[in-house]
Amino acid sequence: MKKRLMELVDKKFLTSEEITELYLMKEVDQVEYNGYSGLYINYYWLTVYTVDGEEYDVYEVLNRDF
Numbered sequence: 893m894k895k896r897l898m899e900l901v902d903k904k905f906l907t908s909e910e911i912t913e914l915y916l917m918k919e920v921d922q923v924e925y926n927g928y929s930g931l932y933i934n935y936y937w938l939t940v941y942t943v944d945g946e947e948y949d950v951y952e953v954l955n956r957d958f
Contacts, residue, residue: 894917894919896913896917897914897917897919897920897942900913900914900950901940901948901950903950904949904950904951905932905935905950905951905952905953906950906951906952907952907953908952908955911923911938911950911952914940914950918943919942919943919944920940920941920942920943921941921942921943922940922941923938923939923940923941924938924939924940924941925938926938926939928954929951932951934953934954935951935952935953935954936951936952936953936954937949937951938950938951938952
C-alpha cells in the first residue's frame, strides 16, 4: 500500500485538506461519511475503503467558526 495513505490513516485525526487528499488517491475506493463521532467530540467520523479491501476509520475536525 502506498506510503502516504498509510501515514494518513495512521495519523487518524486529519485536516480537511488531508481528507481531500484521501478522496483523490488511486488506492482508495471509497470514503464514507458516518456523521458525528460519538467517540471524539467535535470530529466527523469517516471510513476509508481501499481497493485492497481494507478499511480504516479516520476523523476530521469540525469546522466551527464562532
